[in-house]
Amino acid sequence: MSAIYLDYAATTPVDPGVVEAMLPYFRDTFGNPSSIHSFGQQARSAVEDAREKLASFLGAKPAEIIFTSGGTESNNFAIKGIAGANRKKGNHIIASAIEHHAVMEPCHFLEREGFEVTFLPVDAQGLVDAHDVAKAMTGRTVLVSIMHANNEIGTLQPVTEIGKITRERGVCFHTDAVQTFGHMPFTVDELNVDLLSLSAHKLYGPKGVGALYIRQGTRLEPHMHGGEQEGKRRASTHNVPGIVGLAKAVELAEKVMAEEEIRITALRNRMIRGIFDRIDRVRLNGHPAKRLANNVNISIDYCEGEAMILSLDLMGIACSTGSACSSTSVEPSHVLRAIGLSVEETRGSLRFSLGRDTQEQEIDRVLEVLPRIVKRLRAMSPAYRSSATGKGTGG
Amino acid sequence: MKDKVVIAISGGVDSSVAALLLKEQGHEVVGITMCLGVAAEEGGHTKCCGPREIEDARRVCQMLEIPHYVMDFSGDLEEYIVKPFIEEYERGRTPNPCVACNRYIKFGTLLDKVAALGFDFIATGHYAKIEGMGGRSILARSREARKDQTYFLHAIKRETLGRIRFPLADLMKEEVRQIARKHRLPVSDKQESQDICFIPDEGYGAFLRSRSIDVKPGEFVDKKGNILGKHRGFALYTMGQRARLGGWSGDPLYVLGIDARKNRVVIGGKADLMAPGLVAERVNLLVDDLTERCVAKIRYAHRGAACRVTLDGGLLRVVFDEPQEAITPGQYVVLYDGGIVLGGGIIREVLN
Numbered sequence: 001m002s003a004i005y006l007d008y009a010a011t012t013p014v015d016p017g018v019v020e021a022m023l024p025y026f027r028d029t030f031g032n033p034s035s036i037h038s039f040g041q042q043a044r045s046a047v048e049d050a051r052e053k054l055a056s057f058l059g060a061k062p063a064e065i066i067f068t069s070g071g072t073e074s075n076n077f078a079i080k081g082i083a084g085a086n087r088k089k090g091n092h093i094i095a096s097a098i099e100h101h102a103v104m105e106p107c108h109f110l111e112r113e114g115f116e117v118t119f120l121p122v123d124a125q126g127l128v129d130a131h132d133v134a135k136a137m138t139g140r141t142v143l144v145s146i147m148h149a150n151n152e153i154g155t156l157q158p159v160t161e162i163g164k165i166t167r168e169r170g171v172c173f174h175t176d177a178v179q180t181f182g183h184m185p186f187t188v189d190e191l192n193v194d195l196l197s198l199s200a201h202k203l204y205g206p207k208g209v210g211a212l213y214i215r216q217g218t219r220l221e222p223h224m225h226g227g228e229q230e231g232k233r234r235a236s237t238h239n240v241p242g243i244v245g246l247a248k249a250v251e252l253a254e255k256v257m258a259e260e261e262i263r264i265t266a267l268r269n270r271m272i273r274g275i276f277d278r279i280d281r282v283r284l285n286g287h288p289a290k291r292l293a294n295n296v297n298i299s300i301d302y303c304e305g306e307a308m309i310l311s312l313d314l315m316g317i318a319c320s321t322g323s324a325c326s327s328t329s330v331e332p333s334h335v336l337r338a339i340g341l342s343v344e345e346t347r348g349s350l351r352f353s354l355g356r357d358t359q360e361q362e363i364d365r366v367l368e369v370l371p372r373i374v375k376r377l378r379a380m381s382p383a384y385r386s387s388a389t390g391k392g393t394g395g
Numbered sequence: 396m397k398d399k400v401v402i403a404i405s406g407g408v409d410s411s412v413a414a415l416l417l418k419e420q421g422h423e424v425v426g427i428t429m430c431l432g433v434a435a436e437e438g439g440h441t442k443c444c445g446p447r448e449i450e451d452a453r454r455v456c457q458m459l460e461i462p463h464y465v466m467d468f469s470g471d472l473e474e475y476i477v478k479p480f481i482e483e484y485e486r487g488r489t490p491n492p493c494v495a496c497n498r499y500i501k502f503g504t505l506l507d508k509v510a511a512l513g514f515d516f517i518a519t520g521h522y523a524k525i526e527g528m529g530g531r532s533i534l535a536r537s538r539e540a541r542k543d544q545t546y547f548l549h550a551i552k553r554e555t556l557g558r559i560r561f562p563l564a565d566l567m568k569e570e571v572r573q574i575a576r577k578h579r580l581p582v583s584d585k586q587e588s589q590d591i592c593f594i595p596d597e598g599y600g601a602f603l604r605s606r607s608i609d610v611k612p613g614e615f616v617d618k619k620g621n622i623l624g625k626h627r628g629f630a631l632y633t634m635g636q637r638a639r640l641g642g643w644s645g646d647p648l649y650v651l652g653i654d655a656r657k658n659r660v661v662i663g664g665k666a667d668l669m670a671p672g673l674v675a676e677r678v679n680l681l682v683d684d685l686t687e688r689c690v691a692k693i694r695y696a697h698r699g700a701a702c703r704v705t706l707d708g709g710l711l712r713v714v715f716d717e718p719q720e721a722i723t724p725g726q727y728v729v730l731y732d733g734g735i736v737l738g739g740g741i742i743r744e745v746l747n
Contacts, residue, residue, distance in 0.1 A: 307511050310464050314425070314512070380511040 003316040004362045008355030015204040021248035025241040033238045043240050050247035059187025066230045070210040071178040072102040074197035077223045078174045079106040082143045084221030090140030093117045096128045097338040125287035126155035126339050130162045148177040152335040153286030154295025163192020182253035205249030209242030264354050265293040274367040294354040302384035303377045311373040322349035399423045400516040401509040406448030408582045409520030411455040412571045416562040418459050426456040432469025475499035487655030488725025489633040498550040524564035532556035534736040539567045546695045549729040549739040550679045613658030626660045629653050635721025638662040668721045672714035675728045675740030690731045711740045
């Protein structure tokens with residue numbers, strides 16, 4: 001069996017249709033959209049077509065879409081841009097404790113610049129309470145940033161409800177929708193958001209391109225200074241093939257989104273049920289129902305995520321864990337910590353994220369391989385051997 | 396025979412060549428780099444285990460087409476190495492963390508993880524040799540005598556020897572470099588790391604202070620307790636080290652001992668550094684029986700000296716044929732019979 005990829009939340013393969021759509025913009029229509037001549041005009045036209053496509057998908061106006069280099073830039077732009085434009089009005093920001101690093105770190109940066117950031121706790125399923133948002137607001141609050149769905153545990157936040165509150169109080173509301181954009185239907189008005197970050201590569205589009213939706217009338221400090229691109233708010237020569245690819249990915253997503261959500265949800269449930277049937281002492285992280293269709297995040301007692309992920313990879317199965325050693329740091333996942341897992345428990349976590357190419361037999365293969373790995377690792381674990389032989393918690 | 400081997404690859408030339416040799420021998424090889432969580436901030440020094448080194452290890456494994464993973468050992472480093480290291484320092488001893496790292500981490504927790512992954516052997520780029528003798532494995536010196544690292548390996552548990560591979564056992568350092576160059580490994584001209592990985596460039600003092608250890612000036616005294624001057628903090632001194640005393644014009648002075656409780660450093664002439672023997676504790680044996688006559692090394696750079704040893708009640712008593720210089724409590728004594736490593740222990744006291 002060929003390798004099984006179950007890490008779509010990290011990135012997705014580019015759809016062949018997207019590649020096809022991008023190709024002419026490398027050599028044929030290669031002009032700089034800012035140029036006056038016909039080469040430039042053709043490229044400009046492609047960028048504006050893409051903007052319209054994206055806007056209509058989000059229920060927004062084309063002028064409200066700013067192209068960026070991806071989710072991280074969109075989040076940085078939104079948070080630092082709002083903070084910078086509202087220095088006189090206030091210096092307080094509200095975010096959740098489980099935001100992506102691309103939101104957490106700009107917030108920490110602003111803390112060093114004199115801003116105050118309230119990181120709202122989440123419950124054991126990873127949900128933010130909209131009432132907590134209301135309670136945390138002060139006269140100096142300039143921004144609320146709550147992600148649409150969490151990238152690790154898949155929990156969907158009550159963004160619409162939070163948006164109602166921020167709207168009543170006249171506070172700007174940003175959501176990081178990198179994990180949901182193009183995977184589930186929504187418009188910016190349904191979500192009641194003023195700013196929304198998205199990325200192409202989680203959506204079978206290319207890496208290095210994304211966008212920020214900015215509701216008309218929302219003032220942001222420009223974040224790249226240079227030419228006059230994107231209404232002078234984000235200078236930089238347009239990544240034309242990337243932008244075209246993003247629009248094409250959206251077009252394809254529109255077609256398959258509804259049925260894919262159903263298909264992938266069924267596979268996800270098959271996987272979760274299968275794991276609980278075959279492995280004891282396992283726990284599902286995140287909300288059982290309010291969760292991304294493609295997310296399976298589990299903690300397995302007496303098994304290190306690191307050892308499981310290596311064993312799975314050696315067997316040709318790719319997934320991720322809540323605390324892996326990257327090149328520099330070994331921080332346990334702040335998301336798993338925030339939903340109440342101990343540092344030890346975060347070490348035993350695994351995230352599988354399913355996608356368009358995921359097939360039932362791949363899920364079944366995981367269900368065959370994973371229990372064997374768990375058994376082997378537990379056999380080597382002194383803690384497991386000395387533990388009581390009690391049955392699973394919630395299995 | 397094709398074995399399943401994990402190579403502990405640091406990003407240096409030795410472990411990279413070891414990986415290459417294993418691959419060439421046809422084994423199923425996986426590279427693992429230990430992340431010890433001691434990475435310096437940006438712009439800092441590069442040592443083993445830093446981000447640069449991990450990248451180098453990854454590049455080498457990609458070239459060799461073997462899987463590569465980074466595994467977290469930061470918790471183990473703190474528990475098994477750094478904490479005891481600090482405790483030893485506080486007692487005025489000079490510890491050797493690399494010996495403990497080999498025992499508890501590389502050939503301890505890493506070996507456990509290797510087994511859990513379903514691999515049979517662990518290999519490293521150490522200059523040392525494992526030999527079979529009467530159905531049992533023994534640890535022996537490498538062909539490259541100047542680089543031999545058995546001193547640092549003597550404390551590994553005997554039962555693990557059979558699961559260890561040292562692919563560089565019969566190679567000279569220059570040959571290793573040549574192999575690296577021939578195969579264009581990106582690490583072929585790298586400098587060797589000599590320092591202890593968790594000690595920053597700023598030195599021991601900075602490290603101990605960062606761990607809230609009080610490094611405060613105290614007194615230099617002679618053997619009789621007469622105060623001779625001021626030192627910078629006892630933790631910054633080790634036995635045999637030259638002691639610099641303002642205004643001193645006599646014969647060179649050396650550190651003879653450290654009294655942690657009184658924050659005193661005892662100094663004296665070179666002759667006073669000589670001692671006839673030592674007693675070591677926490678003895679680790681790699682053979683069934685010790686031979687009474689053998690050769691002992693009292694630090695890595697020590698040439699080794701003929702001695703008589705006795706083991707009694709877990710304590711190893713070593714009496715040298717000739718007195719030795721600067722026998723240092725906290726360092727290890729390692730015993731050899733020819734090329735074979737018999738075992739060793741941690742020096743507890745110096746005999747008079």
